[in-house]
Amino acid sequence: MPTALVTGASRGIGRAIALRLAADHDVVAVARSADALQALARGIEARGGRCRAIPLDVTDAAAVRERLAGVEVDVLVNNAGVGVMKPLLEMAPEEWARQLDVNVNALYHVTRAVLPGMVDRGRGYVITIGSLAGRNTFAGGTAYTGTKHFVIGFSESLMLEVRDRGVRVSVVMPGSVDTDFGRGRTGAEWKLTADEVADAVAYLVSTPPHALVSRVEMRPAIPKK
Numbered sequence: 492m493p494t495a496l497v498t499g500a501s502r503g504i505g506r507a508i509a510l511r512l513a514a515d516h517d518v519v520a521v522a523r524s525a526d527a528l529q530a531l532a533r534g535i536e537a538r539g540g541r542c543r544a545i546p547l548d549v550t551d552a553a554a555v556r557e558r559l560a561g562v563e564v565d566v567l568v569n570n571a572g573v574g575v576m577k578p579l580l581e582m583a584p585e586e587w588a589r590q591l592d593v594n595v596n597a598l599y600h601v602t603r604a605v606l607p608g609m610v611d612r613g614r615g616y617v618i619t620i621g622s623l624a625g626r627n628t629f630a631g632g633t634a635y636t637g638t639k640h641f642v643i644g645f646s647e648s649l650m651l652e653v654r655d656r657g658v659r660v661s662v663v664m665p666g667s668v669d670t671d672f673g674r675g676r677t678g679a680e681w682k683l684t685a686d687e688v689a690d691a692v693a694y695l696v697s698t699p700p701h702a703l704v705s706r707v708e709m710r711p712a713i714p715k716k
C-alpha cells in the first residue's frame with residue numbers, strides 16, 4: 492500500500508483528504524492537535540485502513556526534520572494553512588509572520604524532508620493546496636493572497652525541477668470551502684465542501700504516472716445566495 496502524508500489533517504480539507512486517500516493509502520496524518528489526529532486515525536482504522544498520527548507544528552523546522560526522518564512517502568499533500576484577513580494597517584506582526592511561516596516556510600520544511608526519498612525511489616507526488624486567492628487579490632489579503640501566489644510559484648517551479656525524476660507536482664486551487672478556516676464555517680450551500688476538494692486530490696493521485704495535471708482550479712458552480 493502506498494503512503495500518503497497529509498498536513499493539516501486534524502480538520503477541514505486536510506481531514507477530508509486523509510479520509511479519502513485512506514481507501515488506497517496508508518495515511519500519515521500531521522497537525523498540532525494530537526487528539527483530533529488520534530480520532531481521525533481511529534476512524535480510518537475502524538474502516539479497515541491504516542493511519543499513523545504525527546502531532547507536529549509544521550513551522551518547527553527541526554521538529555519536522557526529526558519526526559519525518561525515515562518516513563517513506565509516496566504522496567505528500569501540503570495542506571496546512573492559515574488565513575488572517577485584515578488590512579495591513581491592522582495586522583499584527585505575529586499574524587503576518589504566522590501566515591508566512593505556515594503557508595510558505597513550512598512548504599520548504601515538509602517537502603524538503605520527504606522529497607529526497609521520492610527522487611531516490613523515482614516516484615512520488617507532491618500536491619499543495621493553494622487557493623484562487625493565489626491569482627486573485629482582495630482588500631484584507633496582503634499576507635494571505637501573497638502566500639497563495641507564492642504557492643503557485645513554488646509548486647510549478649518544483650514541478651519543472653522533478654518531473655523528469657518520476658515525481659509529479661500539482662497545485663489545487665479552490666475557491667471558498669465551508670470549513671473553520673478564516674472567518675469560519677457558514678453552512679452556506681454555495682460554498683465548496685471539503686469532500687469536493689478531497690475528490691480533486693484523489694483524482695490527481697489516480698491519474699496515470701505519465702500524465703500530469705499540474706494545476707487544478709475549482710470554484711462553486713452555484714450562485715451565492
Ligand code: NJP
Nearest residue numbers: 499501503504522523524548549571572622665668670672
Ligand atoms: O482550514 P482549517 P481548511 N502546524 O482551518 C493545520 C486552503 N484553502 O481546511 O495544527 C501544523 O479548517 C490545522 O491543524 P492544527 C487553506 O489556505 C481553504 O479550510 O491542529 N498544522 C488544520 O488541520 C489551507 O492551505 C479555503 O490546528 C497546522 C489545518 O491546518 C487549506 O486549504 C479556500 C499549523 C487548517 O484547517 C486547508 O484549509 C481556499 C501548524 N503550524 C484555500 N497551522 C477555505 N476553507 O475557504 C495550521 O481557496 N495547521
